[in-house]
Amino acid sequence: MTRLFNDPARFTDDMIEGFAAAHPEHVRAVPGGVVRARPTRAGKVAVLTGGGSGHYPAFCGVVGPGFADGSVIGDVFTSPSAARARSVAEAAEAGGGVLFLFGNYAGDVMNFGLAARQLEGDGIPARCFAVTDDIASAPAGQTARRRGIAGGFVVFKTASAAAEAGAALDEVVRVAEHTNARTRTLGVAFDGCTLPGADAPLFTVPEGRLGLGLGIHGEPGVSEDTLGTAEDLARALVTGLLADRPAGTDAGGRVAVVLNGLGATKYEELYVLWGAVARLLDEAGLIPVRPEVGELVTSLDMAGCSLTLTWLDEELERLWLAPADTPAFRRTAPREPAADQAAAR
Template structure:
């Protein structure tokens, strides 16, 4: 378990601060993550990687020559926010465009996609690529739904070396796709990991058993088997990967592969070497030539006891890229010459968003008065999240990664702080919500961060700053929030997500207001519908997000995002009762 921490919500930030202080030869901190200590040479594509904390050496430890130009680092097991990614990419940009690379998880897809849109609007040509190498998380026909695990490393490296060779952005992205298409991973675990501040692991494995097909966010395995010997574990890993070859790779025999035996956090190096001796023998028996194998901790999951095996099937070009030297804090290979004059240390970079307060437009007196109610609602929201943080984490851990509570706490706390600052500067109700939305998305990261940022922004846009809010305006904002979340996340009612609560809440609120109810009464009815809908998600199988590969495990347990939304709707109703306004 994680024993050394201060505030669990600050763990990721403090870990990144300490990492940067310890590795100044390679990296320098910027808002949202780290970039190389020396500036990206002019005209070179910048490869920016990223993901949640808890996976070291991924992602910050892979920044340096021969690998990434920068890494955006999110909260524990949560994607960095779009603003964090944008900040890191702008600091790493050498004028030839940016390739954003990350593991294929819903939150990362959302935030990296949004960051790419913002960077493009900034005039920085940007392409994204999601690594999806975990064969246990989806069938071959649904490979685009697979998770990214330790296969991140060979794919990141191939793209980064291509960038350093001077290839243009389109060709660097093509190299990434080629490496990703030829990379497969599979893992097993013997115990789950424990998040900072938690007193129990996210999942447990029965005595003398092992979990098969696990992720890197503390998700339980797809199934269980009897505890193997080291040789039996090696055979399971190798045989499973050899059963699924890329379409352009013939049956093993004369093939060459980059091989990674990855420790997930608490399997010791000696144990890994015992397993690898059999892995190497089995691959040799199959006619596979191993090229520059890596055995060690490369993509971890805190203190999870487990291992994964990755094979990247090489062609001549991919082998060249895999063998190329690299020099980063956590991954070094070969020998690199001294940096040239184009790589002089860069001046410290701070994003404009870090030093400038967001603008506060002029607001009417009525809207400023309503902002006090908005602030009270956000305070009630944050207090409810804080009170239920552990419960939300436990629910999320049944089939997910257990970080929903801590992510919601980070987001709601940041939202309340930003809203209070805006209100003190004379902001109207709409601006208070929009500032809260941006802070939530930025500090929470992850899928829930992106979606809650969308919800608050939609309601804030509907309220505006000119007129006194009305029940109709609020209902319109909530309805737009419902539609926007479905557009952004791609989920619909029945997928076992927060949408299963947001849609009936919005529909009930709209209908009650249309029937003449005031906001407080209409919100009460809608909160009741939300509570019922959240409970009903216990009977659903998840079809989206990290819980999808573990669908059966979640039966009987409500969706964490749906449950938190229902709790929040009831808390906000309490704030409306305490802060009545005639216009509501």
């Protein structure tokens, strides 16, 4: 249950105020969300993440050098308005245009699309991209209908790194599209989440069961199954993702991996699960590259987790490993082999 709030109707506004006060070195609050504390260089593409609140660290927690330039924040599990999106874009825009990145939900597609058209009318190049990584929400032949869940983190990271490196707007969009096409996610819920001020969760899962294919806005899974061991769950997640491997990728190879907790699953549990996942990936001939295990795209207090695989090529691996410094995610530059050898002596 979400216990700490003042007026439930002001939960998001109060959260933004506290978030900006806690991280003044990274962000400043603007109408509609947050942007980087210090302006980016002239001509850089402004990459903006966005969606409803309730998903921290997504979306505002990844604003900072190497990652997003700003975040458009709606009410809990509610698409931000076009006015909010336009406000944040105008505060973050530095002359290189704007890219809105968000999950594939009708409200987000509509409102961010409207904001982009309004910005274009004002002479600011603006594009939108909706992430579609959730394999449970539509069959393989209908990937454009799929929801965006935790795999959006990888898409946001690579697109942001491309923009940080100086790529033009069309090139940053291409990177987002390329990453999304090679990204697959499958999630499970053990129990539902409760909105601020509500006295009951949005859904429940029977004891000893799990919901397979959950959403991140309080949507239950698309089916139920028995909750077995961590090994059983790891096998179900890995098998499901490998069965939906993107066309044109190798059966083996290098992958970005995100084992994501949804808000109420303890890190110790995630590491037990990761041990099994890592063994199964190794058996499949897949090499995890800087895997992330923890809470990156949550759903308030939902108990559950998701597994994301992104099949990397040389370009995507470089962007996945690029440095970033944000309130919720920090990555230093990869160590050179010579430095590793020197440290070992």
